Amino acid sequence: MDRLTTLRRGRLVFDVRDDGPNDGEPVVLLHGFPQDSRCWGKVAPLLHQVGLRTLALDQRGYSPGARPPGRGAYRLSWVAADVVALLDAAGLSRAHLVGHDWGGAVTWAVAADAPERVASATVLSTPHPRAFARALPRSDQPLRSWYILFEQLPALPELLLRAGLERGLRDRGLPAADAARYARRMREPGALTGALNWYRAIPCYATALPGRVRVPVTYVFGEHDFALSRAAAEGSAALVDGDYRFIALDAGHWLPETRPDEVTRAVADRVRSARGDLHHGHPDGLRDN
Template structure:
């Protein structure tokens, strides 16, 4: 069986890291903003040791060959379709799905809309979208999410982030080597605008993320500066299958900062799915 290094969807070409036992159960791991597939570098070795195959794509806007210019191209329904195309390219009827940050949003939407393609869901940091929307009534979450509104403005966020992105990522708790790596990725032509377009496409999204009917684990760090307890604790209301909520004494960057806890939660869910 040949390894998948790239896959296409229409005119777009995505990079993907296909590693681990080829005959093991497959796990798709989705990164967030402004990460890359490297976000899971400390997680996948344990998954391979547990006999799992991992597929870790650089998502739309992060793969150089999949960087459309229009913000409408980053609607949630297109991001979900990208993951379905990955499953098809890998010859998989379904896979276990893991998502962090924006990757968590895609994972929730995928599991809700296509439960037949998702064996289990492990969401990292990101609450269910409906829980997130409801939590916006809480002033604490509204303040934490204010950056999302600022990102809607054209061009100014790119100028504001610019050279200070690496320092901002370090200040948010991301390890320095990861901050440098992600900032360098955002220096590629069009990359930062593409990454911000995930936020800018939110008002255009037509996909309503409903209840999830697959086994689900949600890991949330209680020191997360972006995602409040109110959204985290409401997430279980939107899962209709077996559900586990894991609260960690951690910040936002769980794959990079808490890889042992993340990999253990994935292995536990896959083993009992």
């Protein structure tokens, strides 16, 4: 089986990390801001040990060959279509989706709009976009989301983040090595603007949020998330018609980097329940209780 290293979509070229057993159930891994596919560096090997194949995508704005200008190119429907294009390129009729932060929003969108392509969804940190919107007038979510308004400004966010991104990530609980690596990547030409365009595109789709989700979903939430409120997290259950599990961890926002064992267990359990028992055993540290 040929492994994907890139995905071509029109003039855009995305980087892909396609690893794990050839015959493994496929799991698509979607990162958030300001990460890239390397945020799954601790999770992916554990998923391989339980027999899963992983396809980790450097998303739009993050892959050097896929940084289109203008916020309109980053609306949720477009970035969700990138995931469907990845499945097509890999010859997959369906896959299990796992997304963190913005990758979580993409996971909700694909699960809602293309359920026939989604075997299951595991979402880390990010509530369903409609639950997020409903929580704005009913919780402290607006106080947590002030930075979204700031990032609508032209040029100034790039100027300030280039100088302070690494420290800001460390202050918000990201391990120092990861913070340094992501900040270094954001200094590439066009990278930071591409990443910020995900936020700047919010007005482009605010009236066309994803609908109800009918595929099996596991939602893993960090109780100490600096950006996302418990109210938004709890509101997501009402938008899922399929089997739904909510897992709250004594953790912050950066779950792939700081809680890889718990993330892996949640993904493996979701895949197992959606597709039947995996024929491979658990890796050490991930055995059933």
